[in-house]
Amino acid sequence: MAATDISSAPSTSVSNPSGTRLRLGALTALVIGSMVGSGVFSLPQNMAAGAGPLAIIIGWGITAVGMLALVFVYQSLATRKPELDAGPYAYAKAGFGPFVGFNAAWGYWISAWVGNVSYAVIVFSALSYFFPAFGDGNTWQAVLGASVLLWVIHFLVMAGVRQAAIVNMIVTIAKIAPIVLFIGIVVVAFKVDVFSADFTGLGNASLGSIMNQVKSTMLVTLWVFIGIEGASVFSARAERRKDIATATVLGFFTCLALYALVSLLSLGIISQPELAALKNPSMAGVLEAVVGPWGAILINLALVVSVVGAFLSWTLLAAEVPHVSGKDGTMPAFFGFENERGVPSTSLLITNILVQIFLIITLFAQSTYQALFFIASTAILVPYIFSGAYAAKLAITGESYGGGQNRAVPMLTGLVATIYGLWLVYAAGLSYLFMCAILYAPGIIFYVWARRENGQRLFHPVEAVLAIALVAVGLYAGYEMWTGAVSAL
Secondary structure, eight states: OOOOOOOOOSSSSSSOGGGGOOOHHHHHHHHHHHSSSSSSHHHHHHHHHTTHHHHHHHHHHHHHHHHHHHHHHHHHHHHHTTTOOOOOOHHHHHHOOOHHHHHHHHHHHHHHHHHHHHHHHHHHHTTTTOGGGTTTSSSSSHHHHHHHHHHHHHHHHHOOOOHHHHHHHHHHHHHHHHHHHHHHHHHHHHHHHHHHHHTTSSTSSSGOOHHHHHHHHHHHHHHHTTTTTHHTTTTGGBHHHHHHHHHHHHHHHHHHHHHHHHHHHHHTSOOHHHHHHSSSHHHHHHHHHHHHHHHHHHHHHHHHHHHHHHHHHHHHHHHHHHHHHTTTTEEEEEEEGOOTTTTOOHHHHHHHHHHHHHHHHHHHHHHHHHHHHHEEEEHHHHHHHHHHHHHHHHHHHHHOOTTTTHHHHHHHHHHHHHHHHHHHHHOHHHHOOOOOOHHHHTTHHHHHHHHHTTTTSSSSHHHHHHHHHHHHHHHHHHHHHHHHHSOOO
């Protein structure tokens, strides 16, 4: 999860002359830029914290299959439903009704702004290499610094900042160049005996079985692929619809190669227990072990520049999702308000207030970056699952398919993407599902608000049952966390 082009924020009513539409190169850069963010810099420790080399390989294999199916889902939907340009929540709404569509939009929004909290944490965790008072990014000094950064970005966006090309260039160089350099160096320094010392991870009792180890990798791998839908979200701006599919596939395989190499090669430099104990961004610790202190300095500086750029871009993206939803009636109309410069001012303010609240919570709950990205990753599963289900539904019913067109492959990829999403729900575990239920349940208030504004029926019978169940689980989860029976932070 990372930066997107500010000038290309999603909209349901994009009107671009042909000269400003995005070509294949721009769309591919958008997909890669949307995925490569802070996550890759912490991959070595995040993966090794719960798994050995064998489980990590299996985890990447499962992720490759599941995310590739999701890639094909967005490829198919972009061409079969070109009128749906409002992002993944539009697919959920079109396929399964307004309540499911609302929750997809709500979940995408939650994922975006909680992800921004994690960005703020990791920026100051990286800066602690130079200024130890920032600790793991959740000391009072770090929270104060993150709060200042948050509101500086807020007012920059409110002023109509549009230097996206400059920001994107800096961010892209800062992200990709150090990663490629890192891979090149650790390939040379890779030690087979270190990598194979405890290949299964079963020698470390704290890791548990291979299945438990694989499960521990799932939300980490999902987090670094959030943004795979980037070209689909911006499909209204594509010069050619077919470029959306090509850009998504190119972006996926590029990022998969980078991510897998970073996580696996690191296990040939430092043993799994030592890697698991590294402070994030753990790429810095791995490179320092090979080349000395300058390696850690390089990675920490690259991360700070990358994540500040990502923070800016995803601030606008997080505000844009409820903004677009407010304009099309999915969320209350006040989310759709804009200032004179076309900035979604109300949505931006609400989003950043929530980010500020969660930053304060990290101070008192001593939350970690990893806990925050687990929450963000779990929250986004709703739009992902229903995107896959919608693609499968179209193939099964034949809607948007002409006579004689092959429906078996789209149906299979839709079902695989849906099953993969459900597997991730299982792999997430009770704590993060409960945390997401607490965050999802209040959304019903805004759903009812929007439906009344538009004079529409509140719930159909099945939707009413889903709403009651969501509130019940949210209340139970709140009680369990209040008593300390379950803890996510």
